[in-house]
Amino acid sequence: MNIIMPQMGESVAEGTITRWMKKVGDRVERDEPLFEISTDKVDAEIPSPAAGVLSKILVEENQTVEVNTVVGQIDGEGEVAEPSAPADAPATLEAATVPPEPREPQPSTGAEGATEVRSSPLVRRIAEEHNVDLTRVQGTGLGGRVSKKDIMTYLASGPVSREAAPEVSPPPEAQPPQAATLSVASIAFTGSTQTIPMTAMRRQIAEHMIASKRTSAHVNTFFEVEMTKVAEVIVRSGPEFERRNGIKLTYTPFFARAAVEAIKQFPIINSSLEGDNIIYKRNVNIGVAVALETGLIVPVIKHADEKSFLGIARALRELAERARAKRLSVDDVQEGTFTITNPGIFGSLMGTPIINQPQVAILGVGAIEKRAVVRNDAIAIRTMVYLSLSFDHRVLDGAIADQFMGRIKSVLENWDESVL
Numbered sequence: 001m002n003i004i005m006p007q008m009g010e011s012v013a014e015g016t017i018t019r020w021m022k023k024v025g026d027r028v029e030r031d032e033p034l035f036e037i038s039t040d041k042v043d044a045e046i047p048s049p050a051a052g053v054l055s056k057i058l059v060e061e062n063q064t065v066e067v068n069t070v071v072g073q074i075d076g077e078g079e080v081a082e083p084s085a086p087a088d089a090p091a092t093l094e095a096a097t098v099p100p101e102p103r104e105p106q107p108s109t110g111a112e113g114a115t116e117v118r119s120s121p122l123v124r125r126i127a128e129e130h131n132v133d134l135t136r137v138q139g140t141g142l143g144g145r146v147s148k149k150d151i152m153t154y155l156a157s158g159p160v161s162r163e164a165a166p167e168v169s170p171p172p173e174a175q176p177p178q179a180a181t182l183s184v185a186s187i188a189f190t191g192s193t194q195t196i197p198m199t200a201m202r203r204q205i206a207e208h209m210i211a212s213k214r215t216s217a218h219v220n221t222f223f224e225v226e227m228t229k230v231a232e233v234i235v236r237s238g239p240e241f242e243r244r245n246g247i248k249l250t251y252t253p254f255f256a257r258a259a260v261e262a263i264k265q266f267p268i269i270n271s272s273l274e275g276d277n278i279i280y281k282r283n284v285n286i287g288v289a290v291a292l293e294t295g296l297i298v299p300v301i302k303h304a305d306e307k308s309f310l311g312i313a314r315a316l317r318e319l320a321e322r323a324r325a326k327r328l329s330v331d332d333v334q335e336g337t338f339t340i341t342n343p344g345i346f347g348s349l350m351g352t353p354i355i356n357q358p359q360v361a362i363l364g365v366g367a368i369e370k371r372a373v374v375r376n377d378a379i380a381i382r383t384m385v386y387l388s389l390s391f392d393h394r395v396l397d398g399a400i401a402d403q404f405m406g407r408i409k410s411v412l413e414n415w416d417e418s419v420l
Contacts, residue, residue, distance in 0.1 A: 001049060001050050001052070001073065001074045001075075001076045002070045002072075002073055003034065003048075003049060003070065003071050003072040003073060003074060004067075004068055004069065004070055004071065005017075005037070005059070005065055005066070005067050005068060005069045005071050006037075006046060006067065007067040007068065013066060013067060014039070014064055014065060014066050014067060015037040015038065015039045015064070015065065015067060016037060016038045016039070016062065016063065016064040016065075016200030017035055017036070017037055017059050017060070017061055017062070017063060017065075017071060018036045018037065018038050018043070018061060018062065018199065018200060018201075019035060019036040019061055020034075020035045020057060020061060021033050021034060021035055021036065021045075022034055022035075022054045023054070023057075024054055024055065024056065024057055025053065025054065025055075026053070026054050027052070027053055027054075028048045028051065028052065028053070028054055028074065029048065029051050030047075030048055030049070030050050030051045031047040031048065032047060032048050033045040033046070033047055033048075034046055034047060034048040034054075034072075035071070035072075036326060038199070038200035038201045038204070039204075042297070042328050042329070042330050042332070042333050043201060043292075043297065043326050043328075044326055044327070044328065044329075045326050045327065048074065049074070050074050050076040051076065052074040052075045052076035053074065053075045054072060054073075054074055055073050055074060055075045056072055056073040057071070057072045058070055058071055058072050058073070059071040059072070062197065062199075062200065064200065117134040117135055117137075117139070117146055123146055123150075123151050126151050126152075126155075127151060130155055132151065132154065132155070134146055134151075136154075137150055137151055137154045138150060138154075152318075155314070155318065199295065201292075201295040201297075202295050205295050205296060208357070209354050211357065212354050212355050212356070212357045213354060215357055216355050216357070216360070216392040216393075216394065217392060217393040217394050218352075218354070218355065218390055218391075218392070218393075219390070219391055219392075219393045219396075219398065219401070220352045220388055220389065220390050220391075221388070221389050221391070221398065221401050221402055221405060222350060222386060222387070222388050222389075223386070223387045223388075223389075223405045223406070223408075223409050224384060224385075224386055224387075225384065225385050225386075225387055225408070225409045225412050225413060226373070226382050226383065226384055226412075226413050227251070227368055227383040227384060227385050227412060227413075228382050228383045228413075229412075229413065229414065229415045230251065230254050230383075230412055230415050231368075231383040233249075233415060233417050233420070234249050234250075234251070237249065237417065237420055241420060245310055245313075245314070247310075247313050247314060247317055249313070250313075251365075251368060252288065252316055252340075252342065253309060253312045253313040253316055254412060254415070255340055255342075255363070255365055255408075255412075256286050256288065256301065256304060256312050256316065256340060257309055257312055257411070257419065258407075258408045258411040258412050259286060259338060259340060259363060259408060260284055260286065260304050260305050260312075261407065261408075261411050262404050262405075262407035262408045262411065263284050263305070263338060263404075264284075264305065265404075265407050266400060266403060266404045266407070267280055268280070268360075268395065268396065268400060269338060269360065269361050269391075269396070269400075269404055270284055270337045270338060271337075271360055271395060272337075272358040272359060272360060273358070273360065273392065273394055273395050274358075278395055281337045283302070283303055283305070283335075283337065284303070284304050284305035284337060284338070285300050285301065285302050285303065285304065285335050285336050285337045285338070286300065286301045286304040286312075286336070286337075286338055286339070286340060287299065287300045287301075287333075287336035287338065287339040287340070287356060287359075288300075288301065288316060288319070288320075288339070288340050288341075288342075289339065289340070289341040289342070290319070290320050290323040290324070292323065292324060297323050297328070297333065298333060298336060298339055298356060299319035299320070299322070299323050299328055299332045299333055300319075300332060300333060300334065300335060300336040301315045301316065301319065302335065309419050309420055310420070319332060336356065336359065337359060338359060338361060338362070338363070339353075339355075339356040339359060339362045339363070340362070340363045340365065341353050341362060341363070341364050341365070342364075342365040343364065343365070343366070344365050344366040344367040344368060344385065345367075347367050348366055348367060349366045349367055349386055350364065350366045350386040350388050351364045351366070351388060352364070352388060352390055353388070353390050354390065355390055355391070355392055360391060360392040360394075360395045360396060361389055361390065361391040361392065361396065361401070361404075362389070362390050363387060363388070363389055363408075364387065364388040364389070364390070365385065365387060366385055366386040366387065366388070367385070368383060368384070368385045369383070369384065369385075370382065370383050370384070371384045387405065387408065387409070389401055389404070389405050
């Protein structure tokens with residue numbers, strides 16, 4: 001059976017194999033992770049299309065090829081070879097990499113032993129991770145098949161009558177040392193310099209950033225915001241919030257919620273520029289940058305304006321976990337309308353982030369720390385943060401950008417605890 005480079009979205013024309021997880025001669029099970037790829041949309045693990053023995057590797061690591069290229073071969077066990085994916089293959093990871101399922105129902109491997117539930121391996125893996133009985137999930141697919149959208153809707157619907165899976169991050173898989181993924185701290189110098197090729201993700205980030213700087217007229221504005229009330233909410237309500245919802249209360253959903261409220265008041269922030277036309281977006285889709293060992297990826301909270309605070313917090317955790325596990329779909333990183341990046345977790349006080357095209361603004365969050373400030377003509381200690389907004393001056397004037405930031409500042413400094 002041929003193993004092909006899948007098409008991870010309609011606009012994706014090529015992909016780079018970053019790591020083979022099996023070597024020639026290794027046995028592989030159907031749906032077992034076989035190799036990792038990187039595209040300009042997403043990094044992902046690609047499952048094996050069949051059980052058998054990996055007989056050939058035709059595309060080596062760090063090599064970029066067009067979609068539908070045969071990258072390897074498996075000597076299968078009675079499997080019928082499938083044709084290469086068509087150019088209009090589905091855009092999601094689940095649909096693009098999982099072979100068609102037979103018509104009869106397949107047993108689920110859900111954590112509670114559910115059976116006779118039609119679903120994909122990706123859906124069953126999500127069910128295992130969250131201890132979900134798939135028989136409780138309403139399937140909207142053909143014959144009641146449970147899709148990825150169905151289970152994600154189920155998980156986002158709030159507390160349910162199931163025992164929450166322990167939130168213990170799995171240890172990272174051991175990886176063979178690769179020059180392209182080594183950190184600066186782990187480089188073994190053999191001379192006065194050491195040359196290491198950029199990873200595919202690093203190259204794509206570089207191209208995207210240069211294109212953004214060439215496209216948008218970048219301008220930056222900075223606001224100092226007091227986070228005392230939010231910090232008090234986290235201390236006072238955090239333990240109960242975590243006990244009730246199984247999610248640790250952090251600062252990030254507060255910034256996301258504040259951004260949503262500000263966008264509602266200034267909808268031009270939620271726009272893009274096409275030629276001489278400003279395209280306003282109805283849906284507020286908040287992208288939140290996630291730092292990976294190999295680079296940066298921005299999964300998107302879709303319809304953030306329709307979600308509760310808990311819904312935003314749950315979506316943030318789910319997307320971050322799947323980003324670090326390389327289980328994001330192409331849909332997870334598309335259609336963002338506004339982005340938040342948080343270099344403050346690494347100690348940065350402020351920065352000037354580059355706009356994520358085709359958006360017109362990006363919010364940067366600095367380190368949250370206690371500082372001496374003047375309050376009522378006296379020195380006081382308050383929890384503070386610097387927020388920066390990079391915006392496209394072709395679309396936004398400084399007055400609108402500053403009013404938008406002023407609204408975010410007001411929401412955070414006067415946080416309504418009933419929102420939780």
